[in-house]
Amino acid sequence: MAGKIFVGIGGWTFEPWRGPFYPEGLTHKRELEYASRQLTSIEINGTYYSSFKPASWAKWHDETPEGFVFAVKASRFCTNRRVLAEAGESVQRFVTQGLVELKDRLGPINWQFMATKKFDPEDFEAFLKLLPREVDGLPLRHALEVRHDSFKDERFHDLCRKYGAAIVYAHDKDFPCIDEPTADFTYARLMQAEDKVKTGYKPADLDKWAKRAKAWARKGDAFVYFISGAKVRNPAAARALIERL
Numbered sequence: 001m002a003g004k005i006f007v008g009i010g011g012w013t014f015e016p017w018r019g020p021f022y023p024e025g026l027t028h029k030r031e032l033e034y035a036s037r038q039l040t041s042i043e044i045n046g047t048y049y050s051s052f053k054p055a056s057w058a059k060w061h062d063e064t065p066e067g068f069v070f071a072v073k074a075s076r077f078c079t080n081r082r083v084l085a086e087a088g089e090s091v092q093r094f095v096t097q098g099l100v101e102l103k104d105r106l107g108p109i110n111w112q113f114m115a116t117k118k119f120d121p122e123d124f125e126a127f128l129k130l131l132p133r134e135v136d137g138l139p140l141r142h143a144l145e146v147r148h149d150s151f152k153d154e155r156f157h158d159l160c161r162k163y164g165a166a167i168v169y170a171h172d173k174d175f176p177c178i179d180e181p182t183a184d185f186t187y188a189r190l191m192q193a194e195d196k197v198k199t200g201y202k203p204a205d206l207d208k209w210a211k212r213a214k215a216w217a218r219k220g221d222a223f224v225y226f227i228s229g230a231k232v233r234n235p236a237a238a239r240a241l242i243e244r245l
Helices: 028-038 054-062 088-095 099-105 121-130 154-163 203-217 231-244
Strands: 005-010 041-044 069-073 106-112 142-145 169-171 185-190 221-226
Touching: 005 203, 005 231, 028 041, 028 231, 041 221, 054 099, 069 099, 069 221, 099 106, 106 185, 121 154, 142 185, 185 203, 203 221, 203 231, 221 231
Parallel strands: 005 041, 005 221, 041 069, 069 106, 106 142, 169 185, 185 221
Antiparallel strands: none
């Protein structure tokens, strides 16, 4: 394989995970420490809603083992706007808040757009131009999570290739599912875990995702997250996929 495969969940604080995932009696302050040793990546979701001080980013780095990486969801103030070309100040504020403190633990940044946001070629290219390649010498990788059918457009795919941004592969019945190799890595969010299945996904489905993850990794690093759906099952799904890999 040309790249590594990272598998994880969204966030690490969720009360229903205590018991099914976190051992009884584990203190809340040790949840990240535990989760990062069961999984190989976590998508930080809280950054979508608010910013964090450099000390928080440094703490997340120090609580996780070597080889573990975080994906980071970008601030909604960057993406939830009518004119994306005007997001420059918000983008800079987001990437300079302390991401550099993650050092080798920093994976891709997920720029998620609302389901009502339609593809505007000129505006999206202006937005892609705003995304920095690095911050204080630390390389940045960008992924775009679009949720409107208008993005099933070769012009959008070509723009992402031009700027080296990945298109998030969103496996959800309500969003467009785009599997286009536009960057040197793949970012997938699997959002259809079932509560009645202990591992979230049936064994045969997990076998298929393992095969697909290996195919993605032949083109570069692959980041696969079990998000949403039956959220309580997502850690079990991630661990089951890791076992298959």
